[in-house]
Amino acid sequence: MPKDKDTERGGCNHNQQLIGTTMELASLPLLGFLASLLFLLGVTKKIYTCSAPGDRQPPGPWNLPLLGSLHHVLLSRYRDQPHRALRELSGRHGPLMLLRLGVVPALVVSSAEGAREVLKTQDTAFASRHLSPTMEIFTRGGQDIFFAPYDDLWRQLRRICVLELFSTRRVMSFSRIREEEVATLLRSVADQAGADADVEIGALTSRIITDMVTRSTIGGRCLRRDEFLHEVSKSVKLSAGFNLADLYPSSKLARWLSGGLRDAERCYRNMRAIMDDIIQERAQATADADVESEEDLLGVLLRLHREGGPLTIDIITTVIVEVLGAGGEASWATLEWAMSELMRNPRVLHKAQAEVRGMFQGRRQCRLADGDVLGRLSYLQLVIKETLRLHPPVPFLLPRQCREPCQLMGYPVPEGTKVLVNAWALGRDAAYWERAEEFEPERFEAAAMDYKGATNFEYIPFGGGKRMCPGVALSMANMELLLASLLYHFDWELPVGVRPEEIDMTEAFGITLQRKTKLVMRATLRIPFDTLVS
Numbered sequence: 001m002p003k004d005k006d007t008e009r010g011g012c013n014h015n016q017q018l019i020g021t022t023m024e025l026a027s028l029p030l031l032g033f034l035a036s037l038l039f040l041l042g043v044t045k046k047i048y049t050c051s052a053p054g055d056r057q058p059p060g061p062w063n064l065p066l067l068g069s070l071h072h073v074l075l076s077r078y079r080d081q082p083h084r085a086l087r088e089l090s091g092r093h094g095p096l097m098l099l100r101l102g103v104v105p106a107l108v109v110s111s112a113e114g115a116r117e118v119l120k121t122q123d124t125a126f127a128s129r130h131l132s133p134t135m136e137i138f139t140r141g142g143q144d145i146f147f148a149p150y151d152d153l154w155r156q157l158r159r160i161c162v163l164e165l166f167s168t169r170r171v172m173s174f175s176r177i178r179e180e181e182v183a184t185l186l187r188s189v190a191d192q193a194g195a196d197a198d199v200e201i202g203a204l205t206s207r208i209i210t211d212m213v214t215r216s217t218i219g220g221r222c223l224r225r226d227e228f229l230h231e232v233s234k235s236v237k238l239s240a241g242f243n244l245a246d247l248y249p250s251s252k253l254a255r256w257l258s259g260g261l262r263d264a265e266r267c268y269r270n271m272r273a274i275m276d277d278i279i280q281e282r283a284q285a286t287a288d289a290d291v292e293s294e295e296d297l298l299g300v301l302l303r304l305h306r307e308g309g310p311l312t313i314d315i316i317t318t319v320i321v322e323v324l325g326a327g328g329e330a331s332w333a334t335l336e337w338a339m340s341e342l343m344r345n346p347r348v349l350h351k352a353q354a355e356v357r358g359m360f361q362g363r364r365q366c367r368l369a370d371g372d373v374l375g376r377l378s379y380l381q382l383v384i385k386e387t388l389r390l391h392p393p394v395p396f397l398l399p400r401q402c403r404e405p406c407q408l409m410g411y412p413v414p415e416g417t418k419v420l421v422n423a424w425a426l427g428r429d430a431a432y433w434e435r436a437e438e439f440e441p442e443r444f445e446a447a448a449m450d451y452k453g454a455t456n457f458e459y460i461p462f463g464g465g466k467r468m469c470p471g472v473a474l475s476m477a478n479m480e481l482l483l484a485s486l487l488y489h490f491d492w493e494l495p496v497g498v499r500p501e502e503i504d505m506t507e508a509f510g511i512t513l514q515r516k517t518k519l520v521m522r523a524t525l526r527i528p529f530d531t532l533v534s
């Protein structure tokens with residue numbers, strides 16, 4: 001699809017964001033001198049040292065003082081897409097590669113064997129997260145669920161979230177919410193289709209998925225949802241891990257110079273302000289009513305807060321902000337990639353559509369209430385699986401950190417080392433996949449692979465082990481119903497004059513991978529739907 005400035009995701013702000021990051025990176029050589037001074041003065045301390053004399057270091061590219069290995073990324077053809085640049089580098093240096101990103105040593109794992117060691121064999125040793133200065137801001141110093149160290153607070157938060165939001169029982173209980181939100185989506189698509197307008201499917205699904213997750217988590221909608229989504233989009237770029245402060249975490253100068261940190265502060269403040277209102281209102285309402293309202297995750301967290309204990313309002317707000325933001329974002333990014341691949345592969349689109357239309361024939365709604373009807377949409381599930389193989393929304397998982405000195409693929413790893421598992425590269429590795437770059441959902445028919453991250457480490461879109469994504473069932477239920485409904489009720493075409501092979505599939509790198517340009521399509525209503533009122 002021809003690139004159109006107006007269709008760039010996030011519009012002006014997103015561009016400014018990228019330009020800001022690129023300028024920070026481009027100014028690195030100039031800052032090298034200053035940073036060298038700081039280095040010599042011992043201000044930057046983090047250095048990868050072998051645990052014992054004579055220990056071998058993992059292979060890796062040659063380093064420049066202070067820039068470390070960054071120039072290999074910045075000068076590569078994939079300078080905006082580190083997941084691709086690091087795949088290329090690991091092709092030269094091996095499946096376990098030691099980089100220095102600025103002064104931060106990082107091990108990059110690019111084989112299923114290595115991923116198995118990190119996520120399974122030595123799960124406990126790698127169960128902490130690496131907290132960059134930017135993520136310190138977004139997580140209040142790791143007082144959250146996504147980036148908390150492997151400690152009691154994380155255990156408590158994870159247990160509560162699983163019980164109240166992610167368990168199969170809870171996910172089933174949200175089916176009415178899903179159906180109502182899907183009906184809203186169908187109405188929006190039908191309005192645009194009726195007006196003979198192009199449909200920006202990403203914009204529509206991001207709102208609906210956010211509403212689904214918000215209603216399931218806090219029991220109501222967020223009135224400032226669009227503002228919130230705008231900030232989430234910014235935070236995704238800011239969290240990529242490549243701003244000055246993240247590359248030189250212990251340098252005060254780098255922190256001072258880093259526009260990224262200031263943007264992160266602003267972005268986090270805005271997101272919190274939106275959530276603060278909701279949470280304060282809810283806390284007050286519960287206190288006034290003098291009843292325990294525990295219908296959702298927020299209710300339970302607030303009760304635990306009232307009972308005393310470690311859960312402050314600050315921690316609760318951070319957890320809610322990130323569950324709504326990050327959780328929803330990964331799902332709608334996946335849906336947009338799925339629709340992109342379907343439009344590029346008409347054979348697959350028609351096959352998936354035939355399955356859905358056959359299954360729900362004569363109905364005005366794809367209903368979850370019909371037992372496991374959606375579970376029986378086996379081809380649609382393969383489409384989602386294949387989408388997650390080629391487009392895992394979290395390309396490096398969330399960065400792990402080694403909690404104790406250990407060995408990885410025969411090399412010693414010091415405590416505190418950052419570990420990136422390149423899940424994106426694994427999903428496209430020709431050593432594991434035939435025609436690795438092709439979109440072929442049928443490949444999963446024979447392969448009994450699932451999302452559990454326990455056996456097939458070449459396929460880990462949700463990570464694995466103790467820190468594996470707990471939102472698999474919730475996101476699958478949301479994504480399946482949405483995709484099934486879009487295919488059931490509408491026919492889809494590209495705008496006039498655009499051929500499938502012309503669809504721009506460029507990725508915008510951040511902590512998650514989104515489409516760089518918006519996907520625009522034409523919809524025609526084929527099967528009328530029921531209007532549900534929430």
Ligand code: HEM
Pocket residue numbers: 145146147158213323324326327328330331334392393394397398399461462463464465466467468469470471472474475
């Ligand atoms: C397509 C959808 C999604 C994908 C591909 C995805 C992927 C991931 C990945 C790769 C991780 C890091 C795992 C690791 O380090 O091993 C993660 C963590 C997490 N995800 Fe998801 N996610 C999705 C949807 C969701 C949703 C909808 C929610 C919640 C509403 C959610 C909540 C979480 C949480 C709380 C964590 C942190 C877990 C921890 O550190 O203990 N995710 N996700």
